Amino acid sequence: MKTFIAPGQRPDTETVVAIGSFDGIHLGHQALIAQLKAKAREHRVPSVVYTFDPPTRVLTQGVEFLSTLPEKLELLARYGVDETVAVPFTAEFAARPKEAFLDDLRLLRPRTVVVGEDFHFGRGRAGSAADLAEVAPEVVVVPIHGLGGEDIKSTRIREYLKTGDVEGARRLLGRHYDAQGVVIHGDQLGRTIGWPTANISVPDGKALPMGVFAVVAIGDHGRWHGMANVGFRPTVNGTTRRFEVHLFDYEGDLYGQELHIKFFAHLRGEQKFSGLDALKAQLQQDAANARAALVGVK
Ligand SMILES: Cc1cc2nc3c(=O)[nH]c(=O)nc-3n(C[C@H](O)[C@H](O)[C@H](O)COP(=O)(O)O)c2cc1C
Ligand SMILES: Nc1ncnc2c1ncn2[C@@H]1O[C@H](COP(=O)(O)OP(=O)(O)OP(=O)(O)O)[C@@H](O)[C@H]1O
Structure with a gap:
């Protein structure tokens, strides 16, 4: 898997892009990645994960992370992603208006963008899936995958770990926490x-x-x-x-x-x-x- 730290760094070709923190690469992320790969095959272009380092909540809420950047990259490679663009997530980056984020995304020349239905971006979380149609001819909005009545979320996995519930974490990750x-x-x-x-x-x-x-x-x-x-x-x-x-x-x-x-x-x-x-x-x-x-x- 190729890795970049800015969208402008990758070769100038069309792509299919999934966006988010992807902390832990839990079962919900894995389902999203499966859709990303299917779209990449359909359009015969590379599958790209556009992610943030550290995960956004680490900066905005001071939470701990589940995966270090090397751990995240290893998992994304293991799940068959072609390329990852991992941008440094700083206070300045978080404060940029949604239009600036869309401008960056355009550099990836997305044929399709794949996001979960709760995905937001830009200052004040002002941007949502609907705005992504400005930069890509196709936007796939994936419903939030749940398990036994609970949403699969990185936040939930962090809560399980706080109480030592590694079995709960394993259930949502689809593998043992490590x-x-x-x-x-x-x-x-x-x-x-x-x-x-x-x-x-x-x-x-x-x-x-x-x-x-x-x-x-x-x-x-x-x-x-x-x-x-x-x-x-x-x-x-x-x-x-x-x-x-x-x-x-x-x-x-x-x-x-x-x-x-x-x-x-x-x-x-x-x-x-x-x-x-x-x-x-x-x-x-x-x-x-x-x-x-x-x-x-x-
Ligand atoms: C499996 C395991 C369980 C432990 N449980 C406790 C515990 O319940 N309470 C506690 O004070 N220390 C616990 N310890 C930590 C020991 O106090 C610690 O190993 C000991 O202080 C020696 O630490 P050191 O080798 O860094 O000096 C545990 C250690 C292990 C390996
Ligand atoms: N359970 C899920 N099912 C489908 N898509 C998901 C799921 N969880 C997250 N996604 C999507 O995957 C991408 C990455 O998610 P992200 O890591 O940003 O958040 P998260 O896993 O929901 O964690 P958090 O608890 O921090 O909100 C986003 O597009 C998000 O909407």
Whole structure:
């Protein structure tokens, strides 16, 4: 997949374009992308996703993002998009009138524009699907896909993660929620209590589910089952959010390695224990629960 950071950068050919934040590439986005690809095949032109980095709500509402830009690009490539134009979403960009956005869109020479029915653009969200007819002979407005009575929205997935509900997130994403990061040094207390943990550093602003989880960790040298804690470690009076993973049946040094963590079952919320002995006993139980939750998982 080719990637650009401005519409004027791509080759001067006709396209079919889908527009939006596409944070997480959930099932609704995937349905939209399927329509985008069908239209691109019909017109024999490249399929282009025109997206914003960071996702608009990260700037306008201060929310955390589900996908970093590299994660989003990898997913778009995996779902078969030909090109992505990922424009930097700044306060200036958000303040431009809808006409300026339409002028940029014209540079992509869209044969067809595909958007969800709730798509808005330009200052004050003044532009809607109806305005897109000014720049493209065909506008496809996709109804909002839902699942079991709830709309599939990035916002809903963020809410699920806040309560540790990775199963709810998985349902709307159509895959397990995941995070990538480098293993950094922690306080090294974990090894003294018999449960060495890899502290994972994820980019600032990456949404993580809160609590204790069964996970699958994928590194350069292997793939492991494990358990993770995302929290503040109240038992040791921690003050900052940490993301720690214990890998089952692994002994060795992971510092500096990149790990890709997939969140499976939510085992419990984080608790403040009376001391390290009580925490140790709970970790024993967590390990048994995590192993049981991962039976049959590759
Ligand atoms: C699966 C798992 C669950 C955990 N649950 C809790 C918890 O409920 N409460 C808590 O204070 N710390 C919890 N911890 C964090 C431990 O306090 C932490 O691993 C320990 O403080 C050592 O951290 P360090 O290796 O960075 O020094 C958990 C850690 C893991 C791996
Ligand atoms: N469930 C859905 N079904 C169909 N189209 C969708 C769905 N969700 C989003 N879209 C469309 O996909 C494009 C990208 O959506 P975008 O990421 O901007 O918003 P979103 O997923 O609705 O998230 P948010 O919760 O931030 O509103 C937009 O054109 C949007 O209208």
